[in-house]
Amino acid sequence: DGGITQSPKYLFRKEGQNVTLSCEQNLNHDAMYWYRQDPGQGLRLIYYSQIVNDFQKGDIAEGYSVSREKKESFPLTVTSAQKNPTAFYLCASSIFIRGADTQYFGPGTRLTVL
Amino acid sequence: AQSVAQPEDQVNVAEGNPLTVKCTYSVSGNPYLFWYVQYPNRGLQFLLKYITGDNLVKGSYGFEAEFNKSQTSFHLKKPSALVSDSALYFCAVRDSDRGSTLGRLYFGRGTQLTVWP
Numbered sequence: 001d002g003g004i005t006q007s008p009k010y011l012f013r014k015e016g017q018n019v020t021l022s023c024e025q026n027l028n029h030d031a032m033y034w035y036r037q038d039p040g041q042g043l044r045l046i047y048y049s050q051i052v053n054d055f056q057k058g059d060i061a062e063g064y065s066v067s068r069e070k071k072e073s074f075p076l077t078v079t080s081a082q083k084n085p086t087a088f089y090l091c092a093s094s095i096f097i098r099g100a101d102t103q104y105f106g107p108g109t110r111l112t113v114l
Numbered sequence: 115a116q117s118v119a120q121p122e123d124q125v126n127v128a129e130g131n132p133l134t135v136k137c138t139y140s141v142s143g144n145p146y147l148f149w150y151v152q153y154p155n156r157g158l159q160f161l162l163k164y165i166t167g168d169n170l171v172k173g174s175y176g177f178e179a180e181f182n183k184s185q186t187s188f189h190l191k192k193p194s195a196l197v198s199d200s201a202l203y204f205c206a207v208r209d210s211d212r213g214s215t216l217g218r219l220y221f222g223r224g225t226q227l228t229v230w231p
Contacts, residue, residue, distance in 0.1 A: 004157075040123070042204065042223040043158075090157055102148070103219060105157035 003027040004106035006091050011111045013078070013085070021076045021109045023091035030095060032074035033103065036060060037088040046089075049074055078111065086113045116141045118207050120222035127195050127229055135190040135225045137205035147188040148206040148219065149179055158204060164188060175199070195229045202226050 004025045013019045023032065031050050035043040045058030049068040063082025068074055074093075078085045089109045094101040117140045127133045139145055146165055150158040162173025169181045179190045190203060203226075206219040 006157075040223060043221040045218070048218065088155075092158075102160055102163060104160060105150075107157045108155070110155070 006106040029093035118222040
């Protein structure tokens, strides 16, 4: 987990609220990613970003938004439009070396909707 | 389309015995393959990867994986399991021929490994 921090570790949200999950890395990595993990479903990609001020939707972007204003930061907002947001959220980063890059993960944020 | 299959949801093995966690993949070009491990309520930890070269890849904590192109497999192995190896293991793949875009990985659903004393 070293070099990538996610906060908070646990987050509780009421229905209808937006919440923002923080992801910071001090590895000088170019690319950053957000995944959602649900039991038995593996990891699903929400958004990813190769460089500052640029990001792309992953497989399950609906109800989520991101920004990449700084290289080291990639916050994820879970909006009220996300129908089932209770999950474990993982942030990752990698150096953008074509093909051989390895993704390194943060410790995760567990979001629960009350 | 790129995909990964981990055919076993759960693998149980006695401490000291060899372990194998299976992974098969599908890509249109040459694969880059990865194994990660996850302990409860933690992020994923990188174990090893195959990019090119020797089909037997050695990684962290005594784990190794064997790339088999004809069987499109990348099984994770360890000669002697430890109780502390009990965790959730993920296989992931990306296509080396995808050109530009970044390290987009496709993950399997995970295999829960339990090593009993």
